[in-house]
Amino acid sequence: MELPYCYAEPGTYGYEVEDYGETVTALTDVVFYARHPELNGRKIRPGETALVEEWKAIARMFPPSLC
Structure with missing residues (x-):
């Protein structure tokens, strides 16, 4: 049985999280x-609530954990 990649030996994949x-x-x-x-990488301002919500929605697309 192969273990999930998060249990691999360090260096196995050439990068470490x-x-x-x-x-x-x-x-x-x-x-x-x-x-x-158009934002040129500037931080989202507190009043830009639509952008804040969009950023949060993108973050939620990632799993809560690798394992």
Whole structure:
């Protein structure tokens, strides 16, 4: 029986996920800013509630855990 990849020996896949939360944040940012190039990577302002909700919706597309 093969173990899930999250239990593989370090280095097996050539990369390591050290903090899944940071990874999800980075991936969410990539998707969000690809959808909104007009923002030029600037942070979402508190009053931009539609953008905040869109960012959160993108983040929810990722599983809560790798395992």
